[in-house]
Amino acid sequence: MKKNGDRLKSVPLKKDINMALDLSMKILVVDDFSTMRRIIKNILKQIGFTKVDEAENGEIALSKIGDGKYDFVISDWNMPEMNGIELLKTVRANEATKDLPFLMVTAEAKKENVIEAVKAGVNNYIVKPFTAEILQEKISKIFPD
């Protein structure tokens, strides 16, 4: 408990990497489980992001993304109705959002899954559970300076 519970506690974040990230990015967190959304939002806040919004399913995510007001999407892979890959493909198929950076949250990093994600045009993926540090790394990789 102790050891893992620390995941949510603040960790010293590398400021140099921090610098490279645009902390004013508008981020949309998509997950059907509200606890997960809260956890991810919490971690994002730890990293220093301030504009974080959430959506509880692909439909809502699409309607929100449709406004073009997000700079970055973090979505769970495994969701009912529309899963993360389907959401991503729909986002990519739309001219207005086809370049929207998209980070996929997944529970497993099996090769076939990674390949599927590459094919769908994902920008990066992250395996649950993760720390603020790892998430920051993953996001930094998407946005080189």
Added chain:
Amino acid sequence: MIDDSMKEIVNDFIQEALELLESLNENFIELEKQPDNKEILNTIFRAAHTVKGSAGFLGFQNIVELAHSAENILNKLRQGEISLTSEMTDYLLKAMDALKLMIITVSETGSEGEPPEGNAELIKKLNALSEGMGMETAKPASASISAADAAAEEEKRAVSEKKESVSTPAEAGQGAEEQSPPSTAAGNPPSGKKKARTLGDILLEDNLISKEELEEIYKEKEEEEHISPHAEIPEIEAEEIVYPSVSGEAAEASAPPAPAQDIKTAAAPTPPNKPIQQPAPTVQPVPVQQKPAPVPAQAAEIKETTIRVDIERLDNVMNLVGELVLARNRLFNISSKLEIKYADDDLSSALAQVVAGLNLVTTDLQLAVMKTRMQPVKKVFSKFPRMVRDLSKELNKDIELLISGEETELDKSVIEEIGDPLVHLIRNSVDHGIEDKDTRKAGGKPERGTIKLSAEHEGNYIIISVIDDGKGMDPAVIKRKVVEKGVIDEKTAAGISDKDALNLIFAPGFSTKDKATEISGRGVGMDVVKTNIQKLNGIIEINSNPGQGSSIILKLPLTVAIIQTLIVGISDEVFAIPLNSVVETLRIKESTIQTIDKHEVINLRKSVLSLLRLRDEFGVAGNGDEDAVHSTGREIYVVVVALAEKRVGIVVDNLYGQEEVVIKSLGDYRLGYKGISGATITGDGKVVLIIDVASMIDAVKVK
């Protein structure tokens, strides 16, 4: 601050995860009926997966482990690698129960603590089931998990290694360039503007994939996209398909066209001369995926529509509404008096209008507030299919539980109280009601027994009924048992009608089974039913036809705080009787009253109804002529009240009418008599005592 938000998240998790697991029972039952239904399997899998995922973040390792084992089997099931056995269902259900228990432990103690007893065995069993039953024994479950874990591990390592090498951003860029030149070749120059990199680029950069492999993947992707679309718009599609593909994206990334071209030709040899930049307008309407994309514009309206509110706040609002109702009643009363007194005055009629408006709004407000506390009865019902399944399996009976009206809504406090009584009623039906298969067959009934559980609204009540088609209850047997147990003597038993005899099953210590089974028959069950229903001011009605089954009907008030009452009078005193408990009112002749065993009774539709004179009970002084007319042919009013299974007639002088009141507790004032449950203020400003029906019924028994 972090600790606070952490606590909140844990609380969220507890609530959400429990809700999720609770909802699974139904899915499991459904799954047993259609073991191949991938959708249900998916739902259950996702639940285990979700619980595991968030528990992992919160550091609940035991929960993660167990959820993982369950998830593992479920994954194989949904992939069709293994098929569902009844044993698997049993163990999966056990796993869900164990998960619930562990989460409850977290909510009670704040930490996960030691894994519950038998947890390790459960995990072992689950793993064995998933491995042993697998079609391909060569590829056991653990292998695939460890593969996944290994991948994750490897990935983490890759990240941390990377971290070490990337000490400054500048170096990072360089490092990436140096160590993985292919990334440049892939058409993604590190010097680009703020252009997001794709996973393909990142994997290349981290040397997790070779350039060839990546190209292979992109090629596959192109091929898939060329083959799979159902050629509905063949012409345009061939061009468009390029667009969303990664190579197209990469090319667009302000990259020098040459390397991108490289990929293209390598990746898609079949149509070699595709333009790199597609005109946007034609592209837009055709998504890559087969399924049409949902139209964002339409979905734009969807917003999150619920928030969680502390129940205390709702109670507070309810209280305030109660006060408002009292004030409204009072105002209403005054205004109608004014209107009579100053019939021609404009002001008084204007006041009447305003009060009428206020009246409407108050009623609506009250309803609206009540609704905020309402929850669908499904919350309670959903656990029964599982229970019936387990019990009937244990008893080797074939029983189907039909549920209807589960969307019916009830006050939260009522929902909390009806769970236990219903458990007992349904257990009784399964255990004592429905016969075993052979007996049913011999009796000319279908082998499969049915229990119907339903809920519906009826005015200000909710009716919940449990009806089975089992062997029914035999009044003679019940009477014999009651006498044997010494609950009543033989003489009394003989005088009890068949209908009334059924109510004897609620007597404490009653059980018709000679040997108490593990499931029911300890003689406490029905007592619990009675107590809880009584607490809610509900009414129980039993019907039974030997050989055809029994039905037990619970009639419960919708709310508890604001109630409708019947205002009655004895001499000059006024009392209120909760209308929920009133079955009917009668006007009878004194001469029809009989006395049995010093009890005053009347015969009401073949059932004996005990009477209670409120005047004697409360010691209200009469006007002097009462004693004289006691035995004359004078007509009196009897209010028949019922509580749980009991009925009694309360004798009063006058019936004044119905009024909505708010129950105010009497606090420490006991008034030396327990027949009063509270007080209220009526519209004319009088304080009126509310009669406690339960103690009235007890008073009759004591006599």
